[in-house]
Amino acid sequence: MRDDWFIRGEIPMTKSEVRAVSLSKLELAQGCVLWDVGAGTGSVSVEAAMIYPGIRIYAFEQKPEAVSLIRANCEKAGTDCVRIVEGTAPDTFAYADRVPSHAFIGGSSGRMRGILDKLLELNPKMRIVLNVIALESLAEILEIIRGRGIEAEIVSLQVSRSEKAGRLHLMKGQNPVYIISFGGGV
Amino acid sequence: MRDDWFIRGEIPMTKSEVRAVSLSKLELAQGCVLWDVGAGTGSVSVEAAMIYPGIRIYAFEQKPEAVSLIRANCEKAGTDCVRIVEGTAPDTFAYADRVPSHAFIGGSSGRMRGILDKLLELNPKMRIVLNVIALESLAEILEIIRGRGIEAEIVSLQVSRSEKAGRLHLMKGQNPVYIISFGGGV
Amino acid sequence: MRDDWFIRGEIPMTKSEVRAVSLSKLELAQGCVLWDVGAGTGSVSVEAAMIYPGIRIYAFEQKPEAVSLIRANCEKAGTDCVRIVEGTAPDTFAYADRVPSHAFIGGSSGRMRGILDKLLELNPKMRIVLNVIALESLAEILEIIRGRGIEAEIVSLQVSRSEKAGRLHLMKGQNPVYIISFGGGV
Amino acid sequence: MRDDWFIRGEIPMTKSEVRAVSLSKLELAQGCVLWDVGAGTGSVSVEAAMIYPGIRIYAFEQKPEAVSLIRANCEKAGTDCVRIVEGTAPDTFAYADRVPSHAFIGGSSGRMRGILDKLLELNPKMRIVLNVIALESLAEILEIIRGRGIEAEIVSLQVSRSEKAGRLHLMKGQNPVYIISFGGGV
Numbered sequence: 126m127r128d129d130w131f132i133r134g135e136i137p138m139t140k141s142e143v144r145a146v147s148l149s150k151l152e153l154a155q156g157c158v159l160w161d162v163g164a165g166t167g168s169v170s171v172e173a174a175m176i177y178p179g180i181r182i183y184a185f186e187q188k189p190e191a192v193s194l195i196r197a198n199c200e201k202a203g204t205d206c207v208r209i210v211e212g213t214a215p216d217t218f219a220y221a222d223r224v225p226s227h228a229f230i231g232g233s234s235g236r237m238r239g240i241l242d243k244l245l246e247l248n249p250k251m252r253i254v255l256n257v258i259a260l261e262s263l264a265e266i267l268e269i270i271r272g273r274g275i276e277a278e279i280v281s282l283q284v285s286r287s288e289k290a291g292r293l294h295l296m297k298g299q300n301p302v303y304i305i306s307f308g309g310g311v
Numbered sequence: 312m313r314d315d316w317f318i319r320g321e322i323p324m325t326k327s328e329v330r331a332v333s334l335s336k337l338e339l340a341q342g343c344v345l346w347d348v349g350a351g352t353g354s355v356s357v358e359a360a361m362i363y364p365g366i367r368i369y370a371f372e373q374k375p376e377a378v379s380l381i382r383a384n385c386e387k388a389g390t391d392c393v394r395i396v397e398g399t400a401p402d403t404f405a406y407a408d409r410v411p412s413h414a415f416i417g418g419s420s421g422r423m424r425g426i427l428d429k430l431l432e433l434n435p436k437m438r439i440v441l442n443v444i445a446l447e448s449l450a451e452i453l454e455i456i457r458g459r460g461i462e463a464e465i466v467s468l469q470v471s472r473s474e475k476a477g478r479l480h481l482m483k484g485q486n487p488v489y490i491i492s493f494g495g496g497v
Numbered sequence: 498m499r500d501d502w503f504i505r506g507e508i509p510m511t512k513s514e515v516r517a518v519s520l521s522k523l524e525l526a527q528g529c530v531l532w533d534v535g536a537g538t539g540s541v542s543v544e545a546a547m548i549y550p551g552i553r554i555y556a557f558e559q560k561p562e563a564v565s566l567i568r569a570n571c572e573k574a575g576t577d578c579v580r581i582v583e584g585t586a587p588d589t590f591a592y593a594d595r596v597p598s599h600a601f602i603g604g605s606s607g608r609m610r611g612i613l614d615k616l617l618e619l620n621p622k623m624r625i626v627l628n629v630i631a632l633e634s635l636a637e638i639l640e641i642i643r644g645r646g647i648e649a650e651i652v653s654l655q656v657s658r659s660e661k662a663g664r665l666h667l668m669k670g671q672n673p674v675y676i677i678s679f680g681g682g683v
Numbered sequence: 684m685r686d687d688w689f690i691r692g693e694i695p696m697t698k699s700e701v702r703a704v705s706l707s708k709l710e711l712a713q714g715c716v717l718w719d720v721g722a723g724t725g726s727v728s729v730e731a732a733m734i735y736p737g738i739r740i741y742a743f744e745q746k747p748e749a750v751s752l753i754r755a756n757c758e759k760a761g762t763d764c765v766r767i768v769e770g771t772a773p774d775t776f777a778y779a780d781r782v783p784s785h786a787f788i789g790g791s792s793g794r795m796r797g798i799l800d801k802l803l804e805l806n807p808k809m810r811i812v813l814n815v816i817a818l819e820s821l822a823e824i825l826e827i828i829r830g831r832g833i834e835a836e837i838v839s840l841q842v843s844r845s846e847k848a849g850r851l852h853l854m855k856g857q858n859p860v861y862i863i864s865f866g867g868g869v
Contacts, residue, residue: 281470447852
């Protein structure tokens with residue numbers, strides 16, 4: 126889905142290409158339960174719902190402005206498979222009535238360790254995909270996966286997109302994103 | 312889908328992340344007809360078939376070895392929505408009994424202009440996504456889209472993937488790929 | 498040299514990392530004559546002058562505002578080895594009294610073919626390094642070097658630089674630049 | 684300098700573009716004393732010596748095979764401003780008779796903290812540039828600079844280089860490198 130499809134406001138959004146790769150790494154399938162932690166505008170939840178109409182999705186988000194955007198984007202998409210859980214993860218994990226088979230973590234607001242601990246307690250074999258921009262967050266995840274003996278795939282994605290200047294196409298560099306994936310029934 | 316899911320042989324394959332972004336740019340939907348031109352191992356056809364089980368796909372490929380791989384990968388996936396058209400595109404386009412709504416061009420073997428001309432003759436409003444590695448091919452496409460007055464989105468994707476060396480993660484640069492998209496009912 | 502060393506105004510400037518690689522590709526040496534075509538702020542001329550104080554440099558630039566910046570930056574650097582030639586290249590090439598051994602082309606304002614033709618007429622064995630951002634300019638250069646049978650090295654440089662956000666380092670993607678090099682007494 | 688200028692053997696070498704940017708970040712000047720820690724083939728030492736013939740360089744390297752290469756490359760370059768210190772840094776730092784004003788760390792073999800501690804003890808205001816490939820090494824450096832309250836610039840460099848395939852230029856992705864710089868009399 127295109128970035129400009131989504132109602133966005135001021136909330137940062139996972140960009141189209143990063144979202145596509147992240148969804149691919151999630152390896153979703155019919156019947157799965159996806160937790161979208163730090164859901165932001167809900168773009169990952171909504172695109173997952175569009176591709177896999179039968180799955181159950183929980184979107185965890187603490188910012189009221191973002192919660193409104195998730196709601197608006199779900200409505201625009203005409204999907205009813207996203208449950209929005211407002212508040213600060215991982216405390217709010219208790220409000221979801223289905224154990225996750227998959228999780229996407231787009232933002233952790235400094236609570237990465239608590240979020241990962243809780244997810245893996247709920248389902249040690251679940252598949253988890255994370256997006257990371259800050260080098261310090263990457264460092265923290267490396268420490269966590271080493272501590273747990275997790276074998277993860279780490280992909281760095283550097284996207285440039287064309288902009289027209291008269292008849293010319295100029296390539297504009299996007300910010301690089303780390304996509305970390307592990308777990309799942311492989 | 313992971314690259315190592317596919318039966319590959321010596322045929323070059325669109326890599327997982329590039330495939331995910333290309334499929335996202337295609338904007339497929341139930342009911343569409345996808346032509347996969349220069350299908351190679353069939354990885355794009357098969358992944359499209361897995362995500363959208365109801366669509367009709369035609370995989371055009373001239374190398375006999377690749378044709379066998381497409382067949383093997385479709386069989387492994389258990390999909391029957393891919394029709395394989397053996398021979399050299401665009402001549403073989405006549406053998407497909409459904410007009411395309413979407414096309415993915417992963418390889419053109421020097422016949423890019425003929426392929427695009429024929430596709431746009433068959434359906435001037437179709438959506439087309441191309442993957443290009445050679446700078447000369449990129450230049451040719453720029454010339455074609457300028458000549459036709461097509462507004463295209465051009466994205467360059469630079470992926471690095473981790474490799475383990477003892478306890479360390481070393482990032483290995485993949486080759487950059489240009490993904491060009493245009494058309495469709497936007 | 499750091500980008501913030503230079504007096505810049507509104508004129509686009511070759512960024513530090515791209516400048517370093519371009520200067521390295523130029524393979525300058527004491528005694529050489531460098532033509533800096535489309536010199537902009539003069540950052541390449543000035544840095545070359547600082548590293549090789551004995552060389553002779555001609556900075557060709559058509560925008561009066563940029564000419565003032567080149568002058569200001571040379572003055573700040575305390576170098577007197579840069580001659581500024583105001584006006585539109587390649588017409589202004591006649592005003593330089595030394596044949597070039599090296600040329601850097603940072604901007605051609607649509608006159609790339611004329612500039613390259615003239616340079617190679619003046620010195621068929623000279624070393625030339627070009628920076629290109631627009632894909633159409635890259636395509637034009639590919640056509641020129643193919644037409645002349647030139648073997649060029651093409652490098653694409655994608656730089657990301659850290660920005661601090663509190664205690665975090667976020668990587669910000671710069672725009673990718675093509676650096677094309679050929680010729681010279683190798 | 685081109686990578687193929689250097690005598691290399693099996694020792695990994697800082698690539699041309701990364702070397703150019705690293706040397707630029709070092710901000711060397713006549714009269715400085717550069718320590719090249721984990722000098723490998725000596726490519727950074729030799730290129731620094733070629734650009735700044737008057738500076739004093741100490742190349743620290745523990746692998747006997749690499750030490751021979753440094754010697755061979757200095758000889759090929761005809762420079763006598765590089766002192767080679769064989770053995771394991773930072774223990775071997777005692778054998779250099781000049782305090783460093785600049786240091787380049789291309790490899791630390793797991794002793795990054797000890798090397799940085801010792802360098803900053805010898806000269807707290809020196810300029811240091813590091814090349815890092817492993818994400819764990821990057822994480823370690825982030826921790827060290829945070830602990831010391833150092834403001835560093837972090838640049839990620841992703842280079843792709845053309846390879847000819849018939850008349851086509853295919854871009855081949857190099858491995859991304861982090862270049863971290865701090866200190867110096869700015």
